[in-house]
Amino acid sequence: MILSALGIPEIVLNAYRSAELEMMAESPKCGLPWHLLAGIGRIESGHAGGGRTDSVGTTITPILGPVLDGRLAGNEVIRDTDRGATDGDPGHDRAVGPMQFIPSTWAKYASDGNADGVADPNNVFDATLAAARYLCSGGLDLRDPLQETRAVLRYNNSAAYAANVITWSNAYRNGGTPTPSQLSESASPSPGRLADAAAAEADLPHDLATTPQPSTDGAATPTTPAPAPPIPGLPPLPQLPCLIFCPPADPGAPASATPAPAEPVPGAPPADAVPR
Numbered sequence: 001m002i003l004s005a006l007g008i009p010e011i012v013l014n015a016y017r018s019a020e021l022e023m024m025a026e027s028p029k030c031g032l033p034w035h036l037l038a039g040i041g042r043i044e045s046g047h048a049g050g051g052r053t054d055s056v057g058t059t060i061t062p063i064l065g066p067v068l069d070g071r072l073a074g075n076e077v078i079r080d081t082d083r084g085a086t087d088g089d090p091g092h093d094r095a096v097g098p099m100q101f102i103p104s105t106w107a108k109y110a111s112d113g114n115a116d117g118v119a120d121p122n123n124v125f126d127a128t129l130a131a132a133r134y135l136c137s138g139g140l141d142l143r144d145p146l147q148e149t150r151a152v153l154r155y156n157n158s159a160a161y162a163a164n165v166i167t168w169s170n171a172y173r174n175g176g177t178p179t180p181s182q183l184s185e186s187a188s189p190s191p192g193r194l195a196d197a198a199a200a201e202a203d204l205p206h207d208l209a210t211t212p213q214p215s216t217d218g219a220a221t222p223t224t225p226a227p228a229p230p231i232p233g234l235p236p237l238p239q240l241p242c243l244i245f246c247p248p249a250d251p252g253a254p255a256s257a258t259p260a261p262a263e264p265v266p267g268a269p270p271a272d273a274v275p276r
Helices: 010-026 034-051 103-109 124-136 145-155 159-173 197-201
Strands: none
Touching (some): 034 124
16 A cells, blocks of 8 residues: 555555545536545545555555434434445445445436446545545535535534544645544534435535534634645646546657655545545
């Protein structure tokens, strides 16, 4: 596993950048940045469990959330919607993959982000592109901090969760990571959390200024993005894995230098990750 300068496994970072590129073409008015996806991926699964994926981005072992049978405090009861085809549970649904989709939401936003002909919620390219489409649905402009917050709240209707996602996103944008004091201690879902694809179909309020905002206790307040400084080791946008968007190699072109691998840092999904 090779880590980027931000501590994100390179294959997972490439998935975030790939989804950003796809949305530039597919929904340019959305303005979705890769670092917002990274903020969500950090909280949902610790960037696919620290990058434990195979060479095409599929997790070595499935990342599964708790069974949504109401036994765990704060979780809704969501009875099975797919006969266990996505999550392996024929009784109740549970979140699946690095971006923690529940089956009903995955059924609506399933995406093939690595162009292998399969939409797999356990693949970081597929799951990240699906998350990007979910965030961009409904006509939001994520360059506006209020609308960015609104999109994250639709992903998980928790002010603490949204504050933490945006704090991580802002830190990644500026080439760093947040300090513990900048993060909310609790990012548990609220009882009214929007848990399925219907969340993306809800009409948006005409006055986005009334949108619930994350707690600012110890959390960075989102601002209009400033130009990010160069980040050593960050893959440039056009350089995506050879499994997607790869033109034929030019025999006469000199081989590009391969960056030296950074020291591996084992990762694990944080306890505050929740399904949508």
